[in-house]
Amino acid sequence: MPTEDPQNPPVPNSPRERVRVFDTTLRDGEQAPGFSMTRAQKLRMANALADLGVDTIEAGFPQASDDDFAAVQAIAREVRSAGVCGLARCQRGDIETAARALEPAARGRIHVFIATSPLHREFKLGMSKDQVIDAAVAGVRRANELCGEVEFSAEDAMRTEPEYLAEVFAAVIEAGATTLNVPDTVGYTTPAEMHERIRYLRGSVRGIERAVISVHCHDDLGMAVANSLAAVAAGARQVECTLTGIGERAGNAALEEIAMALKTRAELYGVETGVRTPKLYPTARLLAQITGHTITRNKAIVGENAFAHESGIHQHGMLKHRGTYEIMRPEDVGFARSALVLGKHSGRHALRERLSALGFAPADGELEQIFARFKALADRKREVFDSDLEALALGRDADEPGPWHIVHLHAASHLGGSASASVRLQHEDGRSANEAAIGDGPVDATLRAIGRAVGHEFELTDFQIRALSEGGDAQGQANLGVRYAGKEWRGRGVSTDIVEATAHAALEIANRIERHEFASGVAVGPAPTVTPNEQPDAAARAAVNHR
Ligand SMILES: CC(=O)SCCNC(=O)CCNC(=O)[C@H](O)C(C)(C)COP(=O)(O)OP(=O)(O)OC[C@H]1O[C@@H](n2cnc3c(N)ncnc32)[C@H](O)[C@@H]1OP(=O)(O)O
Ligand SMILES: CC(C)C(=O)C(=O)O
Numbered sequence: 001m002p003t004e005d006p007q008n009p010p011v012p013n014s015p016r017e018r019v020r021v022f023d024t025t026l027r028d029g030e031q032a033p034g035f036s037m038t039r040a041q042k043l044r045m046a047n048a049l050a051d052l053g054v055d056t057i058e059a060g061f062p063q064a065s066d067d068d069f070a071a072v073q074a075i076a077r078e079v080r081s082a083g084v085c086g087l088a089r090c091q092r093g094d095i096e097t098a099a100r101a102l103e104p105a106a107r108g109r110i111h112v113f114i115a116t117s118p119l120h121r122e123f124k125l126g127m128s129k130d131q132v133i134d135a136a137v138a139g140v141r142r143a144n145e146l147c148g149e150v151e152f153s154a155e156d157a158m159r160t161e162p163e164y165l166a167e168v169f170a171a172v173i174e175a176g177a178t179t180l181n182v183p184d185t186v187g188y189t190t191p192a193e194m195h196e197r198i199r200y201l202r203g204s205v206r207g208i209e210r211a212v213i214s215v216h217c218h219d220d221l222g223m224a225v226a227n228s229l230a231a232v233a234a235g236a237r238q239v240e241c242t243l244t245g246i247g248e249r250a251g252n253a254a255l256e257e258i259a260m261a262l263k264t265r266a267e268l269y270g271v272e273t274g275v276r277t278p279k280l281y282p283t284a285r286l287l288a289q290i291t292g293h294t295i296t297r298n299k300a301i302v303g304e305n306a307f308a309h310e311s312g313i314h315q316h317g318m319l320k321h322r323g324t325y326e327i328m329r330p331e332d333v334g335f336a337r338s339a340l341v342l343g344k345h346s347g348r349h350a351l352r353e354r355l356s357a358l359g360f361a362p363a364d365g366e367l368e369q370i371f372a373r374f375k376a377l378a379d380r381k382r383e384v385f386d387s388d389l390e391a392l393a394l395g396r397d398a399d400e401p402g403p404w405h406i407v408h409l410h411a412a413s414h415l416g417g418s419a420s421a422s423v424r425l426q427h428e429d430g431r432s433a434n435e436a437a438i439g440d441g442p443v444d445a446t447l448r449a450i451g452r453a454v455g456h457e458f459e460l461t462d463f464q465i466r467a468l469s470e471g472g473d474a475q476g477q478a479n480l481g482v483r484y485a486g487k488e489w490r491g492r493g494v495s496t497d498i499v500e501a502t503a504h505a506a507l508e509i510a511n512r513i514e515r516h517e518f519a520s521g522v523a524v525g526p527a528p529t530v531t532p533n534e535q536p537d538a539a540a541r542a543a544v545n546h547r
């Protein structure tokens with residue numbers, strides 16, 4: 001049975017028990033090489049985490065540096081809807097510094113820790129079992145004098161003798177700790193071991209009913225989330241995690257995976273978190289933007305492929321019933337919709353669906369021809385885009401996209417001033433166009449110049465740059481969305497130069513518009529969202545989008 005917890009009332013109108021989310025993106029996450037954030041970045045991220053609905057934000061280690069102190073203080077001052085926590089060793093200086101940084105917090109928490117395992121006691125700290133208990137108790141007492149909430153962590157708990165760990169926890173509860181954290185500091189444990197350890201602690205620690213049991217898992221063996229969930233199943237009621245799993249070495253348990261596992265398998269765990277899951281994807285994107293580390297495409301929950309399907313058999317299933325290949329709704333984690341990506345693994349069902357969304361309704365024989373050419377093209381390209389499909393449907397060569405081609409492009413930015421671009425375009429009918437424009441940066445100036453050259457006023461609705469490879473000669477892909485004639489049009493361009501990639505993307509859009517306007521009897525402008533064929537169970541149908 002779960003522990004009765006006076007500090008952790010059930011969510012109103014909900015029969016489920018609440019599991020608190022303790023986010024340590026800004027402390028453990030930031031500790032990883034290459035993930036340091038500035039004070040302003042940490043503050044921005046803290047506000048986003050509070051909006052996401054985490055219960056506590058571990059904002060930093062105030063003793064680490066003046067800037068970390070200032071970051072924790074600024075977050076404590078500004079964030080009101082989540083608790084704010086600072087980490088401290090069992091040393092008076094660390095604890096008093098943390099208390100000062102947390103002074104302005106609406107709900108501050110000092111997180112005191114000391115390692116308890118034999119290896120850490122003997123080789124790192126040079127302390128006996130009794131000395132570690134004395135330091136832990138003194139640290140918690142001092143923190144308790146200075147702050148309303150005290151959490152204690154037994155670093156390397158999962159490699160600590162269970163009976164000794166229970167002794168340490170009993171002592172710190174007596175000293176005033178109200179959250180007891182069980183870290184698997186080096187990601188060594190397994191779900192079965194974790195379950196057994198939490199069960200043991202709940203049954204053997206004196207005073208445990210007065211504290212919340214927390215778990216803090218690392219991912220060295222790829223089991224951080226599984227171990228955290230095992231702890232919850234055994235009665236832990238706080239999980240420590242980071243967005244996208246950033247953290248020491250292989251990282252921490254990923255917040256978004258825990259939140260969605262508890263939500264998706266609620267019948268199994270019988271608990272819930274306060275995480276506003278539709279904010280997961282945008283918040284993860286913000287973190288990636290701040291740290292400069294992009295989210296891996298196949299990452300669970302927030303990766304670009306999490307709701308994308310390229311295989312024909314899966315696409316066919318998705319078009320019939322989303323539940324065939326998706327266990328979560330994309331909108332529940334912040335994606336607009338599922339995506340059916342056309343590539344060499346796709347089949348006729350998805351192809352016909354996409355062609356129809358683009359305004360083409362080929363008869364069966366015609367579809368067979370388009371399908372054969374589509375497969376040949378897909379064998380050569382990584383993905384087949386709308387512009388390629390249009391070319392195939394119109395009987396053009398997809399590798400000869402025209403009618404406009406770029407002959408010359410020059411873009412320059414001027415320090416402290418606006419940027420300029422000039423383009424020369426050549427049309428297949430012999431016309432050429434020279435235009436120049438200024439803009440807020442070379443990309444903007446290039447877009448304006450191309451728009452002028454082809455005679456369209458583009459209203460930019462989306463602009464993203466994605467690295468396709470690494471290194472100095474990395475290829476970048478520009479994805480553009482523009483509104484023209486009341487419709488949304490998308491284009492992509494690839495180059496080692498992002499301005500050039502953007503120019504190719506803009507030209508792709510211009511060419512598509514022109515081809516549509518030229519091709520008689522073809523509806524202009526694709527609807528960006530495609531809903532599958534009418535099904536009896538409308539709620540179970542997928543909303544899918546083709547990229
Ligand atoms: C598992 C974890 O994630 S723990 C958190 C890890 N995070 C960090 O270390 C980031 C912030 N750290 C720092 O900025 C620095 O390490 C500081 C400012 C805290 C300390 O720097 P320094 O005083 O130069 O010590 P240094 O880091 O080299 O060594 C750690 C010292 O803390 C001691 N120590 C380590 N953990 C604890 C603890 N929980 N309680 C008390 N003392 C501890 C070590 O025994 C060592 O003591 P010594 O200097 O007397 O030998
Ligand atoms: C400070 C503690 C909780 C920690 O990060 C760990 O043990 O991994």
Ligand SMILES: [Mg+2]
Binds near residue numbers: 028183185216218
């Ligand atoms: Mg850690």
